[in-house]
Amino acid sequence: xxxxxxxxxxxxxxxxxxxxxxxxxxxxxxxxxxxxxxxxxxxxxxxxxxxxxxxxxxxxxxxxxxxxxxxxxxxxxxxxxxxxxxxxxxxxxxxxxxxxxxxxxxxxxxxxxxxxxxxxxxxxxxxxxxxxxxxxxxxxxxxxxxxxxxxxxxxxxxxxxxxxxxxxxxxxxxxxxxxxxxxxxxxxxxxxxxxxxxxxxxxxxxxxxxxxxxxxxxxx
Numbered sequence: 001x002x003x004x005x006x007x008x009x010x011x012x013x014x015x016x017x018x019x020x021x022x023x024x025x026x027x028x029x030x031x032x033x034x035x036x037x038x039x040x041x042x043x044x045x046x047x048x049x050x051x052x053x054x055x056x057x058x059x060x061x062x063x064x065x066x067x068x069x070x071x072x073x074x075x076x077x078x079x080x081x082x083x084x085x086x087x088x089x090x091x092x093x094x095x096x097x098x099x100x101x102x103x104x105x106x107x108x109x110x111x112x113x114x115x116x117x118x119x120x121x122x123x124x125x126x127x128x129x130x131x132x133x134x135x136x137x138x139x140x141x142x143x144x145x146x147x148x149x150x151x152x153x154x155x156x157x158x159x160x161x162x163x164x165x166x167x168x169x170x171x172x173x174x175x176x177x178x179x180x181x182x183x184x185x186x187x188x189x190x191x192x193x194x195x196x197x198x199x200x201x202x203x204x205x206x207x208x209x210x211x212x213x214x215x216x217x218x219x220x
Contacts, residue, residue: 040162063111141203
């Protein structure tokens with residue numbers, strides 16, 4: 001079976017005017033870079049799926065409820081480069097560690113740490129940075145475990161070490177974070193201090209629900 005790749009790009013010097021060839025070559029490099037980051041997402045997500053499948057066979061239980069993967073859009077990427085004061089060029093892209101991202105939604109808090117620990121034990125995964133916002137929540141009430149890992153992607157002529165940001169959280173944490181983001185960033189004018197305090201209280205309440213649900217799960 002032959003599969004045609006609709007978004008493929010090929011630089012044909014016999015067709016592209018000479019004046020545009022340097023620009024097109026740079027564009028091709030950017031497309032190849034995005035493909036490499038996309039491959040890194042597939043590598044890490046496959047590892048997580050294998051771990052989840054193994055748990056199902058061994059323990060009749062899936063610690064991962066679901067996963068969401070995303071590759072930062074060019075617009076979002078360029079905006080971040082500008083915010084950080086970097087040059088908007090290909091070399092600066094390598095300074096951004098969350099271009100490739102995976103969100104792992106787990107059932108319980110213990111599952112978050114178990115999945116993270118098992119993933120980091122793998123020989124080809126290198127931990128670059130860890131931020132535990134479950135043990136030390138952000139001021140807003142946000143809770144999640146953030147890992148930035150590096151994984152090899154094998155290309156035709158070289159091996160690229162590619163960073164991937166992984167956010168691990170429970171269903172309750174994800175519900176709060178999703179709704180808080182919708183309220184805070186989709187509403188012009190921002191939120192009042194009173195509403196922000198209410199959101200923080202909701203985060204505390206949902207964290208307590210998380211703890212109670214995990215206790216019920218362990219008691220069973």
